[in-house]
Amino acid sequence: MKACISRWASEPFRVFFPLGMLAAIAGVMMWPLLYTGKLGFYPGEAHSRVMIEGFMGAFVIGFLGTAFPRLTGNASWSCGELVWMILLWATTVASALNGQVLVADTVFATLLLLLSSGMIGRWACGNRDTPPPGFVMALAGILGGALAAGLLAWNQKYPLGFTSYQFAKLWLNQGFLLLPLMGIAPYLLPRFFGMESGHSFHDSPTPPPGWWPRFTASVICALLIAAGFALEAFGWSLVGHVLRATVILAWFASETPVFRRGKLSCTPGNVARFAVVALILGTAAAGLWPLARVGSLHLFFAAGLGLAVLAVATRVVLGHGGRHDLLVGRIVWLRIAAGLLVLAAATRMTSDFVPAVRVSHHIYAAWIWAAGGSVWLIFVSRYLGRGEEEPS
Template sequence: MPLARLANEPHRVFFPLGILASILGVALWPLHFGGILAAWPLEAHARLMVVGFGGCFIVGFLGTAGPRLLGSFPWTTPEVVAHATTSGAIITLLMLGQVPAADTVTGFWLAGVLASLGVRFVFGRKDVPPPGFPIAVLGVVGACIGSFALAIHSVVHLSPLWHSFWRLMLFQGFLWLPILGVAPYLLPRFFGKSSPHSLDESRSIPRGWWRPFFISVIAGLLMIYSFEVEARGLLRPGMWLRAAVVGVSIAFSVPGWLGWGGVNAVGRGLRWVVPCALAGWIAAGWFVPLRIGLLHGMFIGATGLIMIGVATRVVLGHGGRHDRLQSPMKWFHAVWALLLLVAATRITPEFVPKIRISHYIYAASFWTITMLFWAWRLRLEFAKPKPIKLLQPSFGRSGWRLPNLDLRRGA
């Protein structure tokens, strides 16, 4: 594939990198229990899943969609190569157990991504971004600062409050602030609805932009406030506030989410995102000592599922297969069902400790199978024949006539 196309559509680089990072991230557990890795892999695993998997999907989406939404020029080949190389270095460092070094490189990586987006906004912008996208960028900013803060903590210990706060900004804010920013713009399309965040193209602030912007800002600030509440030791109120923010924000800003029918398998799967997120935070707040395991309901069933669902649309849409997005895509039922199975498998050992090792390995295996199955099925979508577009006959002065028809596939 030409490098110019990869630069124009960075998701073609970062989505596969994210899948690779996630498979390596879950592989740490069987490697540890098999005696190959001596160190407890929790910190490296968490970063491979959040920064590696989540970060690559977020950067791939913003790098592809950001310039288009701004009406600006795409990323250059050197930028994509630099960002991809840096993310690869982060994955390598984490696999080697060099967590502080990986945090430092993550901070520089995200700073570079922000610079790439900022250049397009300042010098090439011909349109105002959707109202929620500043909150998505805020999530990247918070993760950038949080990565540097955690790297510094390995040398000069931060106070418990600040250490906890920046961990939450990296591990949850990096995922959920972009979701809150992008969901009102993108998710209604999965449900056959128009988005209140999709406004007329304009270099100045268009009419109707400010109201959804302020709503997004309030949701984002409340999310950050919930991190402070939890960092102060009020774990249950912090997590429950986060659940309320996500539930209310998406319910009122994403038309069609509260329905059930009228969608294909991708839309049906995405309707599990909010229930999984709420269940994860509420359960973690209720059983605080078990919160690390219970939060996997939110991480896997919500953030993992929404990223795979959105990535499906991005890959097929930019690959010229909008027709497949409107098809039933029944195979995606297996994807979201498998992800829910992964979440349940990972949560179960919190209540039955004697099966912990086996279920860690089962969950890692199911995740790997799910990612490979999704990538394989998505690739098969491009092999399906394109529909032939037939133009309707028109009635002119000389009577009925048929236009010239081009019956080539995809015409």
């Protein structure tokens, strides 16, 4: 058991990826429970917290907890860090599922501060290698997410001004997830297509030549995303959405090969392509159709961020499970899972444009998304306990 916990501490994705998907399934099923009279409260805020802090949060924690110590040449998590992370995450999810949003936000802010302090501490104290320049965006997303969650918890007792509240909500619901994804994408996505990354440098305790321009571009990109949130919070919704959609498009087009022909064709790469398109279209649609904003943003969340999570997590699990052979070519079960997530997003989006089917499409979308998540979890679970050195 001790060896198993040590392995989880060095590769926390093995714990957090399946937990995150289970949280997501529980989160979407809150809507069928509501409409069948089995949930005693309206789950609007609670549902979003389960999906953001529980589902997406688990994948951010699992990925960065595994990758960041390796990329900086420092020690992996201790068993104590792992236990604290699991306890804080589980408390966050349990609180959100019970409608205790204040508790969920407070605990989640604490969790993100612990995660970010571990990243900063390893980089500052160990400093054996410089992380990829885009990872500054991941750190900004996490620190901003901690501040936003704390402010939203504070708002439960001491109401913030409208603009501050909107900005905090936008950062937690979108910035916390979008910025880490944009930060790791230039380093990770080229590998999906058998191409070299412009954000990958030789080991160096100090920033190597070419690192600072990429770092500067990453900071500017993060600031533009933040500016988009600020514009929306101040009432310039369309301008804010268009700015963010443009920045997302420009960043992925210039820093990753998702819009170019790769050397390899594989299912995770194609899923990542669909994810980026959904991020752009969902963001733009939310600005163009403000009366259907929530439904349009589900294209951003359920299809965009959801597909990105599936693509990256699949590569991480199969790579660490010694099944690099499966990463080239077709992965049928990943195609099925991704297709179901896209269908769920389209179904949920339709409900805002056709009010007569709102309730039924909420229910259908929840069941479809849960089915897609279940397919992914069932098939990927066989590789979660397998190491790179173990025979397939």
